[in-house]
Amino acid sequence: MNILLLGANGQVGHALREPLAALGRLHCATRSGLLDDGSVCLRVDLTDSDALARALDASEAGIIVNAAAYTAVDRAEDEPVLADRINHRAVAEIGAWAARKAALVVHYSTDYVFDGRSDRPWHENDATAPLGVYGRSKAAGEQALRDSGAQHLILRTAWVYAARGQNFLRTMLRLAAERDELRVVDDQIGAPTTANWIARTSAGVVQRWLAMTGRERAAACGTYHLTASGRCSWFEFASAILQVAQRAGLIGKIPKLVPIPSADYPTRAQRPAFSALDNARLALVFGQQPQSWTDGLHEVIGELAASQTQGVTA
Numbered sequence: 445m446n447i448l449l450l451g452a453n454g455q456v457g458h459a460l461r462e463p464l465a466a467l468g469r470l471h472c473a474t475r476s477g478l479l480d481d482g483s484v485c486l487r488v489d490l491t492d493s494d495a496l497a498r499a500l501d502a503s504e505a506g507i508i509v510n511a512a513a514y515t516a517v518d519r520a521e522d523e524p525v526l527a528d529r530i531n532h533r534a535v536a537e538i539g540a541w542a543a544r545k546a547a548l549v550v551h552y553s554t555d556y557v558f559d560g561r562s563d564r565p566w567h568e569n570d571a572t573a574p575l576g577v578y579g580r581s582k583a584a585g586e587q588a589l590r591d592s593g594a595q596h597l598i599l600r601t602a603w604v605y606a607a608r609g610q611n612f613l614r615t616m617l618r619l620a621a622e623r624d625e626l627r628v629v630d631d632q633i634g635a636p637t638t639a640n641w642i643a644r645t646s647a648g649v650v651q652r653w654l655a656m657t658g659r660e661r662a663a664a665c666g667t668y669h670l671t672a673s674g675r676c677s678w679f680e681f682a683s684a685i686l687q688v689a690q691r692a693g694l695i696g697k698i699p700k701l702v703p704i705p706s707a708d709y710p711t712r713a714q715r716p717a718f719s720a721l722d723n724a725r726l727a728l729v730f731g732q733q734p735q736s737w738t739d740g741l742h743e744v745i746g747e748l749a750a751s752q753t754q755g756v757t758a
Contacts, residue, residue, distance in 0.1 A: 445654070448473060448505035450488055450538075451512030453480050455609040455639040456552060456601075460511060463647030467654070471503040475512075488512070490534035491526065500541045507650060508538055509550045513582070517556070518712035520577040531581035532588055539592025548595045550650060552642075553667075555602035555634065557583040560716025565675075567722050568600075568667045576713040586667065597653070598667040599646060602719045603681075606639035607747040612678070616685045617748075620695045630679035630703035634719035637672040638740040640747075645670060649730045664729050669721035672737035679703040681737075688741055692749040 445468035451457040452472035458480070464470050472479060477487030488499040490512055500508070514520060514530040535551060542549045556579035557572040574580040589596050605611035613636075619626055649668075653661060676684070679701065686698045706715065723734045 445469065445506045446471060446504050447507045447509065448486075448500065448503040450490070450508070450510045452485060454511055454513075455604060455606045455611065456642050457511035458608065459606065459639040459643035460509060460646060463643055464509060464650070467647060467650060468507070471505065473499055473503075473512075490530045493534075493537060496534060496537055497541065500538070505545075505547055507548045507550065508542055509646070509650075510535065510538060511552055513552065514578070517576070517578045517715075520581065521712045524577045524581075527577050527581040528584065531578075532584035535585035536588035536592060539589040539594040539596065542594035542596075543592050546595070548597070548650075548653065548661075549589060550597045550599065550646060551585070551589055553586050553598050553600040554579070554582050555600065555671075555716055555719035555721060557586065557600070558716055558719070560632075560718045562718050565720040565722040566669070568669060568725055575716065578713060579716075595661065595665050597649060597665065599642075599649075599670040600667065600721060601637055601642055601670045602721060603634040603636045603671070604639055604642065605636060605744065607744050607751065609639075612636075612681065613685050613741075613744060616682050617689055617694060620686055620689070620697070620699055623699050625700045625702060626682065627702045627704045627709070628679040628682045629706050629709050630677045631705050632715055632717055632719070633675050633677055635672040635675050635721070636681050636737045636740065637670075638735070638744055640743065641672065641735045641740055642670060645726075645732045648732050649726070652730045652732075668726045668729070669723050670726060671721045671723060671734065672740050673723065673734040674737045675720045676737065677703075681741075684738065684741055685745075688745045689748075692745050694745065694749055694752065 447468045473486035473488040514527045520527040559573040605613045
């Protein structure tokens with residue numbers, strides 16, 4: 445089975461490489477045509493329809509895992525055409541190709557397709573109502589993939605972070621070393637979810653899907669929520685990050701944390717206030733149980749601590 449991984453240098457894409465390689469012949473693709481270690485891979489810029497088509501043809505993929513996306517939430521408000529091209533139009537093209545080739549598309553989406561006005565975790569069939577350009581482009585991409593007729597698994601996730609890349613955890617650790625006080629939003633709720641767990645679970649889903657009969661595969665296609673269990677605010681997440689990081693020796697001191705409302709931290713794009721997603725369908729269909737967000741945090745801090753120790757002793 446040929447597997448094409450788009451966005452192989454991103455947080456989730458990087459984490460997907462190893463578990464996907466165990467399932468088939470993996471073809472990685474990045475916008476530059478290089479992996480982060482300098483090795484050559486397929487070059488795919490999702491703004492270029494022809495380049496995307498060439499990569500799809502060259503890979504002869506039976507499974508396409510799309511971990512590439514336009515994720516600059518605030519900048520999207522000023523670049524709606526570009527966000528739509530990458531998150532919507534390119535996904536439609538991937539779906540059309542997959543439908544012709546009877547390939548499976550695994551596509552990542554987001555909590556931003558919802559408006560955040562809920563008092564319970566969002567279900568897959570809840571009505572979408574994006575608050576901004578980014579969310580609208582992702583919702584449009586979801587619908588385009590459904591309309592393409594391709595076999596598909598849409599995996600919505602949220603609050604993604606890892607030991608590498610740009611994310612909330614790494615920002616908190618950097619700021620903790622620079623400042624004596626940090627002001628963190630306390631009225632947005634979600635489930636911090638590690639890229640490594642997303643990758644492991646995604647591979648488990650694909651493995652289970654491959655073992656299904658044709659009828660079972662058809663029934664399993666659709667949208668699933670893929671986040672950690674539990675929930676917290678950004679303020680609570682920041683507090684946990686710093687406490688665990690201090691115990692691991694990553695930071696020497698914990699700065700004063702001040703909870704603030706979203707109104708005191710204005711951003712170009714509005715964020716959903718409540719982003720907790722219900723994961724029950726993922727467990728029911730694919731037997732994949734969510735990792736608690738606290739366990740995920742300890743895993744990532746442990747990874748950072750180990751890499752720091754190796755760097756010191758090398």
